[in-house]
Amino acid sequence: MAYWVKRILLKSGELVTERELRQDENLFEGPTPVVGDILHVSCRGRRFTAKVIWGHWPEHIETDLTPLRVEEI
Numbered sequence: 001m002a003y004w005v006k007r008i009l010l011k012s013g014e015l016v017t018e019r020e021l022r023q024d025e026n027l028f029e030g031p032t033p034v035v036g037d038i039l040h041v042s043c044r045g046r047r048f049t050a051k052v053i054w055g056h057w058p059e060h061i062e063t064d065l066t067p068l069r070v071e072e073i
Contacts, residue, residue, distance in 0.1 A: 002065050003032040005041050008050065009071040016043055032056045032066045041070060049073050 005026035006018040026041050033039055037052045055068035 001032055002027065002029050003056070003068055004028075004065060005039075005050070005070055006067045007069040008041060008043050009053070009069070010043070011072045033068070038073070039070070 006021070008016040008021075008026075010016065021043070026043075028039075032055075033052050034056050035052050035054065038049055039052065040047055041050045049072075050070035051073050053069055053071050056066050
């Protein structure tokens with residue numbers, strides 16, 4: 001399975017969407033994190049920790065590519 005972080009809410013309140021991110025940026029192989037999990041993402045030349053706030057719930061079946069939304073912590 002794969003997952004892609006498509007939207008990132010920065011601490012500043014700014015929302016970074018998939019339009020600004022490269023298609024291969026924050027694209028990962030492996031088990032998809034669920035809402036509430038912590039992961040590391042890259043955005044605007046820096047790497048930071050983020051929390052999954054939308055995208056994959058434990059009770060749902062995984063698809064080929066799961067889009068996620070995260071917020072910087």
